[in-house]
Amino acid sequence: MLSKETKIYVAGHRGMVGSAIFRLLVKNGYRNVIGLESSELDLRNQQDVNVFFNENQPEVVIDAAARVGGILANSKYPYQFLMENLQIQNNLIDFSLKCGVKKFIFLGSSCIYPKMSQQPIKEEYLLNGFLEPTNEAYAISKIAGVKACEAVKKQYGLDYISLMPTNLYGPYDNFDLQSSHVLPAMIRKFHEAKEKKNITVELWGSGNPMREFLHVDDLAEAVIFSMENELKESLYNVGTGTDISIKELAKLIQQITGHKGDIKWDTTKPDGTPRKLLDISKLKNEGWESRIDLESGILSTFNWFIDNLKDIKEVKLNF
Ligand SMILES: NC(=O)c1ccc[n+]([C@@H]2O[C@H](COP(=O)([O-])OP(=O)(O)OC[C@H]3O[C@@H](n4cnc5c(N)ncnc54)[C@H](OP(=O)(O)O)[C@@H]3O)[C@@H](O)[C@H]2O)c1
Numbered sequence: 001m002l003s004k005e006t007k008i009y010v011a012g013h014r015g016m017v018g019s020a021i022f023r024l025l026v027k028n029g030y031r032n033v034i035g036l037e038s039s040e041l042d043l044r045n046q047q048d049v050n051v052f053f054n055e056n057q058p059e060v061v062i063d064a065a066a067r068v069g070g071i072l073a074n075s076k077y078p079y080q081f082l083m084e085n086l087q088i089q090n091n092l093i094d095f096s097l098k099c100g101v102k103k104f105i106f107l108g109s110s111c112i113y114p115k116m117s118q119q120p121i122k123e124e125y126l127l128n129g130f131l132e133p134t135n136e137a138y139a140i141s142k143i144a145g146v147k148a149c150e151a152v153k154k155q156y157g158l159d160y161i162s163l164m165p166t167n168l169y170g171p172y173d174n175f176d177l178q179s180s181h182v183l184p185a186m187i188r189k190f191h192e193a194k195e196k197k198n199i200t201v202e203l204w205g206s207g208n209p210m211r212e213f214l215h216v217d218d219l220a221e222a223v224i225f226s227m228e229n230e231l232k233e234s235l236y237n238v239g240t241g242t243d244i245s246i247k248e249l250a251k252l253i254q255q256i257t258g259h260k261g262d263i264k265w266d267t268t269k270p271d272g273t274p275r276k277l278l279d280i281s282k283l284k285n286e287g288w289e290s291r292i293d294l295e296s297g298i299l300s301t302f303n304w305f306i307d308n309l310k311d312i313k314e315v316k317l318n319f
Contacts, residue, residue: 007034007058007060009034010062014035017064018062018065021220025224034058036052049095059101066085067084070179070181074138085138110165111142112164121279122282123235126235146234150234150235162235163238164235165214165238166212166238168213169216170301170304171308183253188305190253190259205269207246207250209246209272209274212241212244213294217292225287225288237283240294243277
């Protein structure tokens, strides 16, 4: 049974996702929430993770630690995206099991599903077809994490589950143009173009792909909901259930940032998967739904970006 004194370890608590979960746990009155930066505990190191678990004995583990990045970083460094994520999650899952952790929440990504998946994507479509090649290595590591949690649940009867969020955005996102995802990259590009007297903004691809976006504070709510309730299955999608074309998204961000110039689409650059919308009915049937609509979510993220311009995260490609 969970109480406000339960020791909860949030791995990756300084990242966009981990920090949102950490903030919400504290806000909801959990008094024993712990986290370490990668400089204090490198989760790739099996020995160090072993020592950490034995010394700290967490009761709940939330795995929001991962090597993440956009198309560019993923296609340039597949080995690191595969190997580092396997190392991090294997160490966390295995030492959680060995130290008697009763609840484990593994965070993956919707890129685990086949590139040409039927839409909206149901959890059971996993491993039904080929993956998007630009992030195949990352997706394979995440699929391994899903399968490891499923195996623990099946074999040991412990509540080890995986949540697959759609594209996320919000405070503490990565705004570095070399390694960021589409939404924060657009916020930065449109803002900087506006500052430079509304110069043209150049964006990758045709603008036709359809994508779904979830505010990270909504994801944090879903994580805490999943932590506080025993869910039936071991894999759940987390999304809003609605999608938007990249072109429409660009127009919305252009309007929110106040950019008055042109948009040029560089169609020589890849589009990625044509459509990606998660079927969210499984988690909805358990009782959870997102609350933040896209326009107000982008507006608050843009305001956060402006307020934090000096310290915005620029994840340098550290390979
Ligand atoms: N962002 C998205 O759009 C999105 C969408 C779907 C799913 N997700 C999932 O959410 C999870 C977190 O993503 P995020 O966007 O929050 O990423 P992020 O902001 O880059 O944060 C990653 C976190 O992982 C930690 N980390 C990385 N390597 C580590 C290592 N070797 N040892 C210890 N800690 C390490 C980092 O710690 P330090 O900062 O201390 O180095 C950081 O706290 C990932 O599993 C990702 O797949 C993200």
